[in-house]
Structure formats: structure tokens, C-alpha cells
Amino acid sequence: MNLLDIRNLSIELQTTNKSILAVDHVSLSMKEGEVRGLVGESGSGKSLLAQAIIGVLDERWHVHADRFHWRGKDLLRLSPEERKSIISQDVAMIFQEPMSCLDPTTTIGEQLAEAVDTEQLSGYFWQKNQQRKSAAIKLLHKVGIKHHDQCIKSYPHQLTEALCQRVMIAMALAKRPMLLIADEPTAAMETTNQGQIFRLLASLNQLKNMSILLISHDLENVTHWTNNITVMYSGQFVEAGTTKQIFTEPYHPYTRALLDSSPKANIELSAKSRLTTLPGSIPILQHLPIGCRLGPRCPRAQQACVKAPKVINYHGHQVSCHFSLKDTY
Amino acid sequence: MLTFTLRRINLLLITIFLLTLVSFSLNFLFPGDPLVNLSGRINPTPEQLLILSEQYQHNANFFIQYWTYLQHIFKGELGVSMASRLPINSEIINLLPATIELSMTALIIAMCIGIPIGFIAAINHKKITDNIILTIAMLGYSVPVFWLALVAILVFSIQLNWLPSAGQISLLYEIKHVTGIQFIDILLSDSEYKWQAFQNASSHIILPACVVALAPGTLFIRLARTAMLDVLETGYIRAAKAKGLSFTQIIYRHAIRNALINVIRHVGLQFANLMTLAMVTEVIFNWPGIGRWLIESIYQRDYTAIQAGLLVLSSFIFIVHILTDFIYAALNPLARDSKHGT
Numbered sequence: 001m002n003l004l005d006i007r008n009l010s011i012e013l014q015t016t017n018k019s020i021l022a023v024d025h026v027s028l029s030m031k032e033g034e035v036r037g038l039v040g041e042s043g044s045g046k047s048l049l050a051q052a053i054i055g056v057l058d059e060r061w062h063v064h065a066d067r068f069h070w071r072g073k074d075l076l077r078l079s080p081e082e083r084k085s086i087i088s089q090d091v092a093m094i095f096q097e098p099m100s101c102l103d104p105t106t107t108i109g110e111q112l113a114e115a116v117d118t119e120q121l122s123g124y125f126w127q128k129n130q131q132r133k134s135a136a137i138k139l140l141h142k143v144g145i146k147h148h149d150q151c152i153k154s155y156p157h158q159l160t161e162a163l164c165q166r167v168m169i170a171m172a173l174a175k176r177p178m179l180l181i182a183d184e185p186t187a188a189m190e191t192t193n194q195g196q197i198f199r200l201l202a203s204l205n206q207l208k209n210m211s212i213l214l215i216s217h218d219l220e221n222v223t224h225w226t227n228n229i230t231v232m233y234s235g236q237f238v239e240a241g242t243t244k245q246i247f248t249e250p251y252h253p254y255t256r257a258l259l260d261s262s263p264k265a266n267i268e269l270s271a272k273s274r275l276t277t278l279p280g281s282i283p284i285l286q287h288l289p290i291g292c293r294l295g296p297r298c299p300r301a302q303q304a305c306v307k308a309p310k311v312i313n314y315h316g317h318q319v320s321c322h323f324s325l326k327d328t329y
Numbered sequence: 330m331l332t333f334t335l336r337r338i339n340l341l342l343i344t345i346f347l348l349t350l351v352s353f354s355l356n357f358l359f360p361g362d363p364l365v366n367l368s369g370r371i372n373p374t375p376e377q378l379l380i381l382s383e384q385y386q387h388n389a390n391f392f393i394q395y396w397t398y399l400q401h402i403f404k405g406e407l408g409v410s411m412a413s414r415l416p417i418n419s420e421i422i423n424l425l426p427a428t429i430e431l432s433m434t435a436l437i438i439a440m441c442i443g444i445p446i447g448f449i450a451a452i453n454h455k456k457i458t459d460n461i462i463l464t465i466a467m468l469g470y471s472v473p474v475f476w477l478a479l480v481a482i483l484v485f486s487i488q489l490n491w492l493p494s495a496g497q498i499s500l501l502y503e504i505k506h507v508t509g510i511q512f513i514d515i516l517l518s519d520s521e522y523k524w525q526a527f528q529n530a531s532s533h534i535i536l537p538a539c540v541v542a543l544a545p546g547t548l549f550i551r552l553a554r555t556a557m558l559d560v561l562e563t564g565y566i567r568a569a570k571a572k573g574l575s576f577t578q579i580i581y582r583h584a585i586r587n588a589l590i591n592v593i594r595h596v597g598l599q600f601a602n603l604m605t606l607a608m609v610t611e612v613i614f615n616w617p618g619i620g621r622w623l624i625e626s627i628y629q630r631d632y633t634a635i636q637a638g639l640l641v642l643s644s645f646i647f648i649v650h651i652l653t654d655f656i657y658a659a660l661n662p663l664a665r666d667s668k669h670g671t
Contacts, residue, residue, distance in 0.1 A: 089573065095564060101565050105661060114574065174572075
């Protein structure tokens with residue numbers, strides 16, 4: 001059974017004169033214990049999608065979906081409050097820039113303690129505070145922070161970026177979630193710290209069978225840690241498949257271009273030659289092209305591309321393109 | 330924290346030094362003989378003038394004159410009032426506590442009412458509550474204080490006869506002057522009508538304090554509203570939502586403290602404004618405070634009183650400013666200690 005099954009989710013931005021379709025019919029499904037990468041350029045709607053799943057978008061954004069199942073339960077049929085309680089129970093999210101996601105005036109210990117679920121505590125109310133504290137310390141140990149005394153008393157600005165991200169992960173773990181959404185957890189972080197965070201996430205996945213949705217703009221980096229990858233472009237679904245499929249035999253011209261633009265994936269590249277890139281840049285929200293949004297930049301675009309392509313499934317390798325590269329392999 | 334305290338105290342000392350410099354130079358800038366302005370003795374005989382110039386080192390250079398002036402201030406000798414012939418320091422000791430009482434009460438009323446209302450407006454952003462509160466705040470801020478005071482007297486004391494219109498306490502109660510702050514004096518006194526006196530004093534302070542509090546209070550509404558709106562947009566509120574905290578929990582645990590920090594910053598700045606309003610209100614409500622006395626001194630061209638009163642009032646405003654800075658630091662860990670490298 002799928003843990004999360006989303007079909008044709010759209011997110012609309014309601015402005016004063018018109019509405020903009022920021023995310024256009026994107027499907028995403030996750031199995032238990034899976035690590036899925038969600039890859040796309042900045043501005044391709046990855047973070048929006050994640051925030052829509054967790055339900056923290058403000059009222060300017062309107063979310064529609066054809067299907068939104070969580071462990072077989074249809075969340076669309078539930079009221080917003082019920083949906084929120086289910087989601088916040090089972091899904092946790094860590095954000096980019098952890099420093100700004102921690103309350104600057106509250107100590108780490110307090111913030112961790114309030115994330116601890118009341119149901120995990122036992123005993124009378126005067127014992128609960130103590131239990132919360134010890135639960136917070138245990139969480140810090142889980143994410144590999146040994147000096148818990150110092151950390152608990154600190155304010156966010158006194159810790160490094162990587163430590164803050166660990167604290168965020170600890171907070172996310174407090175509810176013992178089934179799914180962790182990591183929204184560019186290592187943006188603006190040094191490479192050594194990046195490695196630590198990714199290793200921590202990988203170990204959580206292996207030891208606790210926790211599913212992880214890893215959002216990143218860096219396809220090459222993500223391939224080390226994920227089983228499956230979904231690629232998005234400008235709010236549209238591009239391609240989804242196993243990491244190997246995506247990395248070796250991408251069906252979509254956009255994924256091909258992404259891989260060609262990284263020196264590691266592009267082995268045939270001769271030394272000191274230019275990396276291939278797509279012409280132009282990602283369209284801004286106010287001027288989105290009709291049909292397939294890659295159209296104006298796509299090397300394989302033809303007249304049919306003014307209509308948005310349907311998703312075609314080749315044994316689990318889904319691609320949304322009229323002229324996929326499948327036949328070229 | 331130690332560095333912070335030292336820096337604030339340093340700032341306090343330097344500002345008071347500059348204030349004395351200004352008030353000292355005022356003696357020369359006001360019309361008339363500087364010596365007369367400084368001491369307040371009008372029409373002195375030649376012998377008196379000789380003694381005065383000896384006292385204030387008037388024949389020495391400016392630095393020594395200034396130094397003598399400072400020594401006089403530290404001894405508490407601010408000269409005598411030109412109008413009433415009373416020593417100014419005793420007048421100030423008598424009058425300043427009443428002003429402190431009025432302005433502090435007004436500040437507390439303004440903060441206790443303005444800030445929560447501002448928060449409520451921000452929480453109901455873009456709803457009808459928000460619009461109503463904003464309209465009222467706009468109106469309240471643009472009402473002139475003297476007009477409001479007169480209307481308040483007209484309605485609440487004359488027509489409805491709920492509250493007294495003038496003075497600090499009814500003349501029936503005899504309260505000994507200990508600290509000068511009426512409420513403390515009442516509580517310290519051993520009169521058997523202590524509680525009646527307390528009630529009477531409270532009913533006297535309500536009207537002027539509310540009048541003074543209106544404009545700063547409406548300003549606090551707007552400040553609190555913007556501060557709260559800013560905080561509600563931040564990443565940590567979104568993260569707290571994702572953590573599964575309820576909206577009330579988010580507001581009480583994270584939003585209020587962070588929003589309050591930004592409001593407290595402005596309270597110190599607004600206090601000077603509030604003092605000006607209090608001075609006008611003191612005149613209308615016949616409140617025996619330093620503001621009324623200072624305005625009267627200005628009318629009577631009592632230069633000695635003006636410069637001494639200015640010095641004392643601005644020092645008081647500045648001390649309050651520093652105190653709010655300390656409250657700000659107590660609430661905000663970022664201001665308390667130096668930042669570590671990120």
C-alpha cells in the first residue's frame with residue numbers, strides 16, 4: 001500500500017486580478033521506507049508542493065487535488081482540522097535555513113520539549129515536564145548531539161547552521177513520523193556538514209524505516225541517497241522513476257538536459273569543453289507558457305507541445321512528454 | 330549582559346552631561362544677566378551680585394564656570410524660582426513625583442490596552458475586527474489632547490458626575506508627603522481613612538491618565554499590529570505549525586514574545602511624546618505636576634525654572650528610555666550578549 005498517493009495536485013495563487021497556476025497537476029506517490037528525491041530548479045514549485053502536503057500554506061494559495069490519500073485514507077473527504085491532525089501526527093517537515101525556523105527568543109530545550117507528543121508521556125501533570133525534558137535530551141542524542149546540556153540552554157543564534165538543522169530534525173522526530181519531508185535541508189551549508197546531515201537522514205531511513213521526501217535542486221547529489229526520483233519543472237510534473245532509471249536513461253528532454261549540465265553524469269564530455277545547458281531560464285510565474293512549460297526551451301519541442309502532455313507510464317517509469325527519449329536508447 | 334549594562338550606563342552619563350551643557354548654555358542665551366538667570370535672584374544689589382559671582386565663579390573662564398555649575402547641580406542647588414522665590418530643587422521634589430505618577434499610569438494603561446488590541450487586530454488580519462480596530466486607532470491618534478481632555482471633563486465629571494475633574498486628591502484627606510507619589514504615601518500613612526483616600530486618589534487619576542494614554546495607546550495598537558503581522562510571516566511560525574502546535578499555542582508560546590520585543594523598542598521612544606501630552610493634560614486637570622509648573626514658568630519668563638525643569642524632565646525621560654532598553658534586553662536574547670560567529 002502506498003504511504004502517500006497524490007494525483008493531479010494543483011496550487012493556485014490568488015492575486016487581485018487573476019489567478020496563477022503555480023503547481024500544475026503534479027502526481028506524487030511514496031511507499032513505506034522509501035527515500036524519494038524531488039528535484040527541480042529553484043522556482044519549480046517543489047517547496048510549494050511540500051508545504052501543500054503538510055498544510056502550512058496561507059490563505060492566498062488554493063490547493064486542489066484529484067486524489068490525496070494518506071495510508072489508504074482519503075484526506076480530501078476530511079475536514080481541515082481532521083486532516084491537519086492526521087498530517088501533523090504522521091508527517092514532519094524540515095525546512096531550508098534552519099536558523100530562521102527556530103524561535104530566536106526561546107531556548108532549544110523549550111522548543112524541543114513542546115514538540116514532544118503528549119501521548120508519549122505518562123503519569124501526572126507535574127511529572128510531565130520532567131518527562132518532556134528527558135524526551136528532548138533523548139531526541140538530541142538520536143540526531144548525534146552529545147553535549148545536550150549546553151545545547152538545551154542555548155538560543156538558536158548561538159548554534160551553528162548544521163547544529164540548528166540537527167535540532168530541526170530532532171524536532172521532526174519527536175512525533176515519530178512515518179514520513180519526513182526535507183526541504184533542501186543542506187542549502188547554504190558546508191560540504192562536510194551536508195554529508196553529516198544526509199548520513200543522518202539515511203540512517204534514520206534504514207533504522208526506523210522512515211520514508212523521506214528529499215527536496216533538492218541538485219540532481220547529482222540527491223542520487224547518492226535516494227531510491228526514486230521525481231523531477232519537476234516550473235510547477236509541472238516531468239518525470240518519475242527509480243534513481244537508476246532517471247540517472248542512466250532519462251526519457252524527458254529536461255532530465256536529459258539536467259544530467260548533461262553536470263560533469264559527473266556526463267562521462268563522455270571531453271576535457272575543458274563547455275557543459276551543455278538549455279537556452280533561456282525558467283519562466284516567471286506571471287508569464288507561463290501554455291501547454292508543456294518547457295516548450296520554449298526544449299530542444300525537441302514541436303507543434304504538439306502547446307498542449308500539455310499526458311503522463312505515460314512505462315513499467316513504473318513515468319514521463320510527461322509528447323516526444324520522449326525512450327526510443328533513442 | 331555586563332557589556333550591555335556598561336554601554337547603557339555610559340550612554341546615560343554622556344547624555345546627561347550633554348543635557349547639562351545645554352542647560353548651562355541656556356543661561357547665556359536667555360535674555361538678561363547670565364548670573365541672574367543662573368541663580369534666579371532678580372534685581373540684586375551690587376553686594377549680592379558680588380557674592381553670586383563669587384559663588385558661580387563668574388569671572389573665571391567658561392570651563393571653570395561650567396564646572397562650578399555642575400557642582401551646584403550635584404549639591405542640588407538649582408537656584409531660586411524668579412516667580413515664586415522658592416528654591417527650585419524643593420519645588421521639583423514636590424512636583425516631579427506627581428508627574429511620574431501620572432505618566433507611568435498613563436504608560437501602563439496605554440501598553441496594557443494598546444498592545445493586546447494590536448495583537449488581536451493582527452490575528453484577525455484582513456477581517457472586519459482588524460478594520461474596526463485600525464479605524465479606531467486612526468481616530469484616537471488624530472484627536473487633539475486638549476480637546477479630548479475638555480470633552481472628558483464635560484462628559485464624565487460635569488454631566489455624568491462619575492469622576493472628579495481636577496486635582497490629585499480631595500482636600501479632605503491629609504496625606505503626609507513622604508515619597509511624593511500619592512499612592513505610596515497613602516499606603517504608608519497611618520490614617521484610618523486610608524482606603525477611602527486611596528479610592529479618592531484612584532478616581533482622580535483615572536480621567537487624566539486615560540486622556541494622556543489615548544494617543545500613545547492607539548500608536549501601540551498600530552505598532553503591535555505590524556509587529557505581530559511580521560512575526561506571523563516568519564519561518565519559525567510556519568515551522569511551529571508544521572510541528573503540529575495549535576494556533577493558540579503558537580500565539581502564546583512564540584508569537585507574543587517576539588512581537589512584544591519589537592513593540593518594547595518603541596515604547597522608550599514614545600515616552601517623550603507621552604510626557605508632552607502629560608504636560609498639557611496637567612494644565613487642564615490642574616494636576617500638581619512639573620509639567621504645569623514648567624508651562625507656568627514659561628509664561629512668566631522664569632528662566633531659572635525653565636532651565637532646571639528642562640534638565641530634570643529630560644533626564645527623567647532618558648532614564649525611562651534606558652529602562653525600556655533593559656526590558657528589551659531581558660526579553661531578547663539576541664540583544665543581551667554579543668553574537669557568536671555563524
